[in-house]
Amino acid sequence: MAITSKWRQHIEAWQRSGLSQAEYCAAQQINVRTFTARLSDYRKLPKADSVALIPVQVAPSEPVDAGILFTHVQGHRLALPASVSARWVAELLRCLA
Known part of the structure; x- marks a missing residue:
């Protein structure tokens, strides 16, 4: 079942309580x-604020003109x-x- 904003508010209020x-x-x-x-459904949702690491390789043979590649x-x-x-x-x- 989808978590409505009402249930999300209840769950977050309970967590703070x-x-x-x-x-x-x-x-x-x-x-x-x-x-x-509803709490079980909430816990199964992907966390929007979670941080994920993305593998990055530096390619020194391909220079970047003072930017990010x-x-x-x-x-x-x-x-x-x-x-x-x-920030962006x-x-x-x-x-x-």
Whole structure:
């Protein structure tokens, strides 16, 4: 089952609360079995904020004019100018993960 924003908010509020699942459900008047099922679904979701490492190889025989060159193992290349912000590169890598 897809996790709705309502259930995501409940799960995140429970995680911050320090209460047991049963205590949180009682306080929020939520069925504990339903909460447990939604929590299970939530834990199976890919984590958008997780960091993944991407293998990078430096190819000194191919100079880059003061920029960044990403080369994928299948031969795909992405050349970025040196003016690209580190924040933008981090967001790009997060989206590609």
